[in-house]
Amino acid sequence: MIRRTTIDQHEESLLKPLLSAGKPYLAFCAALLLIVLWAGYAWVLQLTGGLGITAMRTPVGPAWGIYIVNFVFFASMAHGGMAISAAVHLLKAEKFKPIARMGEVLTIVSLAMAGLSIIIDMGRPDRAFNMIRFWPERVGTSPLTWDVTVIVLYLVLSLSFLWLTMRRDLARLAKRFGLRGRLYNLLLIGYKADEDKKVDRLAFWLSIAIVILIVMLSGGVIPWIFGLIPAQAGWFSAMAGPYFLTAALASSLAAVIVVAVLLRKIYHWEDYIKPETFKSLGILLGVITGFYVYLTFAEQLTANYAAPHPELAVSELLMTGELAPLYWTMIIGGFVFPVLMLVGQTLRPRLFSPTRTAIYAGVLIIAFWLKRFFIVIPSLLRPLLPFPNGSYTPTWVEWSIIAGTVAAAVLLYAIFIKVFPIVEAHKE
Amino acid sequence: MIGIIVIAVVVIPVVVLILEFVLEKPRTFRIPSLFLGSVVAQIVGVVVLMALMGALLGLLIPQ
Amino acid sequence: MKKIDRRQFITYLVGAAGAVLLTRQALASPSRSSPTSGATTLLTVKKAEPRKYRVDGSGTKPTEGTRFVMVIDAGACIGCRRCVYACKTENNIPDTISPPWIEVFQMKNEVDLTGTPSREDLKTGSTTSYTESPLPGMWYQPVQCNHCDNAPCVRVCPTGATYKTEDGFVLMDYEKCVGCRFCVVACPYSARRFNWIKPQVDQVNVNPLVPVRPVGVVEKCTFCVHRTRDGKLPRCVEVCPVGARHFGNINDPESEVAKIITDTPNFRLLEELNTQPNIRYIVRGKKYTR
Numbered sequence: 167m168i169r170r171t172t173i174d175q176h177e178e179s180l181l182k183p184l185l186s187a188g189k190p191y192l193a194f195c196a197a198l199l200l201i202v203l204w205a206g207y208a209w210v211l212q213l214t215g216g217l218g219i220t221a222m223r224t225p226v227g228p229a230w231g232i233y234i235v236n237f238v239f240f241a242s243m244a245h246g247g248m249a250i251s252a253a254v255h256l257l258k259a260e261k262f263k264p265i266a267r268m269g270e271v272l273t274i275v276s277l278a279m280a281g282l283s284i285i286i287d288m289g290r291p292d293r294a295f296n297m298i299r300f301w302p303e304r305v306g307t308s309p310l311t312w313d314v315t316v317i318v319l320y321l322v323l324s325l326s327f328l329w330l331t332m333r334r335d336l337a338r339l340a341k342r343f344g345l346r347g348r349l350y351n352l353l354l355i356g357y358k359a360d361e362d363k364k365v366d367r368l369a370f371w372l373s374i375a376i377v378i379l380i381v382m383l384s385g386g387v388i389p390w391i392f393g394l395i396p397a398q399a400g401w402f403s404a405m406a407g408p409y410f411l412t413a414a415l416a417s418s419l420a421a422v423i424v425v426a427v428l429l430r431k432i433y434h435w436e437d438y439i440k441p442e443t444f445k446s447l448g449i450l451l452g453v454i455t456g457f458y459v460y461l462t463f464a465e466q467l468t469a470n471y472a473a474p475h476p477e478l479a480v481s482e483l484l485m486t487g488e489l490a491p492l493y494w495t496m497i498i499g500g501f502v503f504p505v506l507m508l509v510g511q512t513l514r515p516r517l518f519s520p521t522r523t524a525i526y527a528g529v530l531i532i533a534f535w536l537k538r539f540f541i542v543i544p545s546l547l548r549p550l551l552p553f554p555n556g557s558y559t560p561t562w563v564e565w566s567i568i569a570g571t572v573a574a575a576v577l578l579y580a581i582f583i584k585v586f587p588i589v590e591a592h593k594e
Numbered sequence: 595m596i597g598i599i600v601i602a603v604v605v606i607p608v609v610v611l612i613l614e615f616v617l618e619k620p621r622t623f624r625i626p627s628l629f630l631g632s633v634v635a636q637i638v639g640v641v642v643l644m645a646l647m648g649a650l651l652g653l654l655i656p657q
Numbered sequence: 658m659k660k661i662d663r664r665q666f667i668t669y670l671v672g673a674a675g676a677v678l679l680t681r682q683a684l685a686s687p688s689r690s691s692p693t694s695g696a697t698t699l700l701t702v703k704k705a706e707p708r709k710y711r712v713d714g715s716g717t718k719p720t721e722g723t724r725f726v727m728v729i730d731a732g733a734c735i736g737c738r739r740c741v742y743a744c745k746t747e748n749n750i751p752d753t754i755s756p757p758w759i760e761v762f763q764m765k766n767e768v769d770l771t772g773t774p775s776r777e778d779l780k781t782g783s784t785t786s787y788t789e790s791p792l793p794g795m796w797y798q799p800v801q802c803n804h805c806d807n808a809p810c811v812r813v814c815p816t817g818a819t820y821k822t823e824d825g826f827v828l829m830d831y832e833k834c835v836g837c838r839f840c841v842v843a844c845p846y847s848a849r850r851f852n853w854i855k856p857q858v859d860q861v862n863v864n865p866l867v868p869v870r871p872v873g874v875v876e877k878c879t880f881c882v883h884r885t886r887d888g889k890l891p892r893c894v895e896v897c898p899v900g901a902r903h904f905g906n907i908n909d910p911e912s913e914v915a916k917i918i919t920d921t922p923n924f925r926l927l928e929e930l931n932t933q934p935n936i937r938y939i940v941r942g943k944k945y946t947r
Contacts (some may be wrong), residue, residue: 207752213654213655214654214655214656216872216873217836217851217853217854224849229838229851230842279718289874289875290655290873290874291647292650293648294832295641295648298645300816305597305598307596310813311815312600314815319605322633322640323633325632326629330625357621371612376607378608379604379608382603386604396930397843515622546842550774551800551846551927552764
């Protein structure tokens with residue numbers, strides 16, 4: 167009897183986000199909504215006035231700006247969540263089970279924002295449908311068409327994955343909630359209590375498919391937008407795939423850590439999500455990011471040692487040129503420092519706390535956004551023909567829209583945790 | 595042509611895995627059909643959404 | 658496989674017959690060689706069955722067996738930018754697109770003119786803002802879309818808005834373009850321009866043969882497709898005061914461009930990128946000096 171009550175209490179605590187919506191929560195959402203509306207206003211200005219309102223230019227200046235940076239950033243963020251979830255289903259890594267769904271939702275929200283960033287970047291978003299209309303003839307050659315394909319496929323698979331694995335939770339909760347219960351019943355179409363086992367098998371196979379998709383999206387079609395283009399020095403590289411994949415794994419892992427630590431703190435799930443979870447995730451993050459620092463070094467060494475001069479010109483812009491102060495700040499403060507601290511936690515266990523891990527992860531997320539900027543922009547500022555050197559300082563419209571996409575991602579996440587159970591509440 | 599290979603590399607494992615799942619014993623079709631149904635429905639949804647969004651944004655852009 | 662072979666064979670046959678025919682025709686009556694334009698053009702346009710082709714807004718069709726190339730004599734170019742401004746008027750390029758489709762680099766003399774810019778030029782950028790020319794000790798090199806045979810921009814386009822035609826043009830369908838600018842970043846020659854805001858073109862002087870572009874689409878040099886398919890020269894070639902530009906059908910061995918390419922050492926820009934550009938540079942002419 168006693169045991170039964172503890173389990174119930176346990177479950178009640180996990181349902182906390184569903185049961186209450188306090189004032190701080192509403193204020194938080196309202197603030198996010200304001201940012202999103204402001205970004206919407208900026209976007210309307212951009213749509214009616216044209217992209218001239220941004221700082222992008224061509225051929226003197228970059229033809230792509232921080233919208234594409236944002237696209238790469240969000241598309242890469244989509245992977246950690248599904249990777250953790252796949253680890254849970256493939257390797258039976260029960261330790262990560264409590265944060266699996268947090269990661270899955272992060273994946274879906276990030277993918278939506280990545281798609282939105284591409285649409286915002288377009289000069290004619292009203293014709294975006296052309297990409298689907300001419301899909302059959304363009305999929306043979308256009309990396310952007312590959313991107314649209316794989317992102318849609320990935321989004322659809324992860325949404326289906328989330329839906330199927332959540333049904334057993336929804337089935338148990340449907341009776342408890344009124345309005346949400348009706349939504350749950352809609353999602354529970356054709357549910358039978360014996361389906362759980364079959365769903366687990368599906369989740370297992372789907373995890374394998376998703377692991378392949380992760381490699382093909384973040385280590386494939388997204389880097390190939392850049393890596394296959396010999397017209398831009400600094401982009402054209404077979405290393406683009408592994409380079410972007412490493413960044414994607416690290417930045418998305420960092421995002422999962424930040425989200426999980428925040429939710430754990432806010433809803434007091436300290437005894438449910440063990441600190442060890444974050445310890446191992448933090449070390450993994452440190453190691454992957456360390457590898458990324460090594461790849462960056464290899465890249466810059468190649469661009470400096472005996473490089474053709476277009477490569478050198480791009481590298482100089484980062485090493486000693488106008489972007490150098492920010493670049494070195496990012497390398498030292500944004501990469502090397504967090505890596506040392508995260509890996510150092512293994513040597514000095516008392517340095518470890520989930521909050522600290524989350525702070526380093528947060529620093530890494532910002533650093534990875536900047537790193538994408540340093541991949542996309544400098545090459546575009548140094549064309550292969552001797553055009554005058556351009557420069558790029560994003561306008562308030564661009565920054566507003568970037569802030570808007572980030573706020574929209576957080577807002578979607580915040581709404582999700584009020585509508586659906588964010589942790590798998592069921593007991594085996 | 596390269597693109598076909600790229601997309602095939604992405605899609606074939608997914609298709610094979612889903613087939614494996616459908617044919618695996620004990621054979622059931624309810625969950626796989628739910629899954630495939632949701633995938634198809636969502637792809638259609640994305641396509642319709644893009645068309646709708648295009649029509650909507652077209653109102654804002656000066657012609 | 659067989660079908661292509663047969664078609665190719667017929668093409669060769671038609672081409673050879675056409676060349677013979679035209680040579681004879683030209684010898685017999687030189688005045689009939691280009692009835693459409695007043696100026697002497699060196700195009701030998703063979704009349705063939707009109708074929709269904711994608712509409713590019715100009716309404717003209719490619720002619721079987723022609724492939725257009727341009728030759729620019731960088732040794733003769735005086736950097737007067739007449740081509741730049743004539744192109745701008747001809748093609749309804751708005752002031753908001755700057756530089757227009759053609760850009761002229763002023764490069765130092767001590768650096769040899771080759772298809773690959775020097776480190777010095779790349780580092781500082783060549784002067785494109787000079788106000789006086791020709792200056793002693795300076796080269797002038799006009800650059801524009803190279804209408805590559807292996808065009809990266811055509812390859813990356815997600816909608817097929819930019820495409821390669823049989824007669825050598827790389828053209829834009831302004832109604833298909835979604836404005837993603839992938840072609841802009843994929844072009845090693847930075848030849849593509851983008852309508853960042855709605856283009857304002859003087860309604861009185863608008864050239865009705867060239868469509869005025871909508872906002873948010875990419876545009877670039879068309880080799881004056883609306884003129885050249887009618888047997889006229891591109892506007893930039895027509896206005897060049899020193900005859901530094903030449904244009905014609907490379908498949909016709911009697912054309913000026915074919916002869917220049919056979920006789921004169923020439924280079925193409927960034928040849929190492931395997932884009933197979935259709936503008937060739939020569940350094941044959943003597944630059945005008947005061």
